[in-house]
Amino acid sequence: MPPRLTLRVDFGPRQSIGPGKMRLLEAIDSAGSISGAGRALGMSYRRAWMLIDDLNGCFTEKVVTTALGGKEGGGAKLTPFGQNLLKHYRAIETEAATAAKKHIAFLARSLSEKPPAEAKRTRISK
Amino acid sequence: MPPRLTLRVDFGPRQSIGPGKMRLLEAIDSAGSISGAGRALGMSYRRAWMLIDDLNGCFTEKVVTTALGGKEGGGAKLTPFGQNLLKHYRAIETEAATAAKKHIAFLARSLSEKPPAEAKRTRISK
Numbered sequence: 455m456p457p458r459l460t461l462r463v464d465f466g467p468r469q470s471i472g473p474g475k476m477r478l479l480e481a482i483d484s485a486g487s488i489s490g491a492g493r494a495l496g497m498s499y500r501r502a503w504m505l506i507d508d509l510n511g512c513f514t515e516k517v518v519t520t521a522l523g524g525k526e527g528g529g530a531k532l533t534p535f536g537q538n539l540l541k542h543y544r545a546i547e548t549e550a551a552t553a554a555k556k557h558i559a560f561l562a563r564s565l566s567e568k569p570p571a572e573a574k575r576t577r578i579s580k
Numbered sequence: 581m582p583p584r585l586t587l588r589v590d591f592g593p594r595q596s597i598g599p600g601k602m603r604l605l606e607a608i609d610s611a612g613s614i615s616g617a618g619r620a621l622g623m624s625y626r627r628a629w630m631l632i633d634d635l636n637g638c639f640t641e642k643v644v645t646t647a648l649g650g651k652e653g654g655g656a657k658l659t660p661f662g663q664n665l666l667k668h669y670r671a672i673e674t675e676a677a678t679a680a681k682k683h684i685a686f687l688a689r690s691l692s693e694k695p696p697a698e699a700k701r702t703r704i705s706k
Contacts (some may be wrong), residue, residue, distance in 0.1 A: 461587040465581075466581055512692055542686060554672040558672065566638055
């Protein structure tokens with residue numbers, strides 16, 4: 455596996471974007487609903503809904519629009535602003551990774567080939 | 581508050597660096613011990629020790645060296661490699677932020693001035 459950079463942008467104490475929210479937007483774009491996106495990501499409907507509610511309150515424009523519907527809830531889709539948000543986030547990732555490349559390569563050369571095995575250690579599970 | 585970028589580098593499934601570990605390295609550098617660093621960050625000794633144990637197993641060189649000691653445990657300090665790791669991580673942050681600047685500025689212009697207030701919402705506490 456090549457080194458992977460993930461990033462989070464905090465705009466304010468309750469205004470942030472990061473990999474979880476962006477994956478959720480992509481999943482909504484594919485699944486066409488919040489419940490379907492949650493299922494695809496193994497995330498509860500409540501959690502998915504709260505992340506979207508956060509994002510919708512974060513910007514002057516809505517990120518996702520939803521329609522009321524039947525048993526499974528109505529459909530959900532990204533607004534043009536939501537599509538843009540996702541594109542900018544992915545661009546930040548790509549440009550940040552390019553900028554950081556030589557530092558990451560330096561650190562990767564010093565990686566241990568045998569990191570401590572999970573199984574040998576006592577971990578408090580989350 | 582200006583937008584803030586935080587990042588994490590995953591080198592492999594059990595080999596990663598991110599803001600928590602890097603803040604801990606800085607705190608050890610200031611406090612001169614793992615217990616002191618944990619206290620400064622409000623982190624348990626066990627948690628701090630495990631993060632350092634992870635980091636020490638992650639690379640071919642140790643990041644922190646510790647000395648056995650009295651009640652409070654012996655001192656701890658960053659190795660030259662540990663200092664370097666911290667410098668590279670901070671450089672990755674700075675260069676990534678510069679590269680991402682125009683995208684972040686675009687998103688910052690669309691920020692809501694009134695994000696939803698924490699108090700008005702029902703949250704499951706962690």
